[in-house]
Every structure is written in C-alpha cells, then in structure tokens.
Amino acid sequence: MLAAGLPVSRQAVVKHLQVLEAAGLVTGARSGREVRYVVRPDPLDATADWLAARSAAWDRRLRSLKRAAEAPPAAP
Template sequence: MTDEDRGATEAVDSVLAALADPTRRRLLDLLAAQGEASATALADRLPVSRQAVVKHLAVLDAAGLVSGSRVGREVRYAVRPAALDATARWMAALAADWDRRLARIKRIAESTEGP
C-alpha cells in the first residue's frame, strides 16, 4: 500500500468513526440546513450541553467534516463536503467491486447448472 493509499484509508476511517455517533450526524444535518452556526446555537437545538457540542465539533473538524472560523467572539462552524465526497467515492468503489464479484459468482453458478 502506498503512502497516498494509506492516507486515503485513514481519512475514510476518520470520517466513518466520526459519523458513527448520532449526535455528530445530527450536528452535520443542522449545519447543512443552516449553512453555518455557533456551538451555542447548535446546542440550543440538541439535548446535550454546549461543551458536549464543542467536543463533537472537534471530532468532526479532525475528520475534515466541518471547519470553524472566528466571527467576533464566537466560532462559527460550517460543513466541509470534501471528506464526505471522498468517503462516498470510496463506498461507491467498494460497492462496484462487490457487484463485479457477485456477477462473477452468478456466471459461474449459472454455467455449472445442469438441465
């Protein structure tokens, strides 16, 4: 495995780990709908504390799923779609590989079937 492949695999692993948590998925949904928001505004929409939201946003940021930018005294977060796009491409390639394997198995099975 090349360093580039290893980096891509680690990025997908990080995205999937971040998305495994329902609160983080909800945060992404809220940010996608709103465009951008502060941790305080996001916490108002969730049954968790602002501190918990900040921790979840840090995980999403580390995975490349969100970015924060300072606006005055607050940090406003927004979705960064590149990491999701890369993960979706990886999943599509994995699905295509399985489709090819299953088609080959089907061809073999059908060719060995007797009348």
C-alpha cells in the same frame, strides 16, 4: 445555536465539532464569542467516492454468489 436542537449538551457538541475540524471535515471561524463551522465537502466527496467503489465491488460479488447458489446442481 446548534446545540439547542440536539439531545446532548453544548459541551458535547463542541467536542464533536473539534474532532470534525481536526479531521478536516469542517472549518471553524471565530465570530465574537461564537465559532461558526462550515462543512468542507471535498473530504466528504472523496469518502463518498470510496464508498461507492466498495459498494459496486460488493454488488458484483453478491451477484456472482447468487448465481452460484441458484445454479442447478451439477450431475454426478
């Protein structure tokens, strides 16, 4: 059981899994009294791709800012 290894109640874990399922990040399938969840990688891959693009853009901006800050002062 997933909740056994976590410092939160079983009910809290269930609520979090329901939120993840509603967001399309996991899929739950009932197996007797249990619900087994499986991670859906596609939405997570899309999120990772989006974050990578944002990271690359910020890296470019920060490099440009660093060059400007380290440039010798212009002569008056």
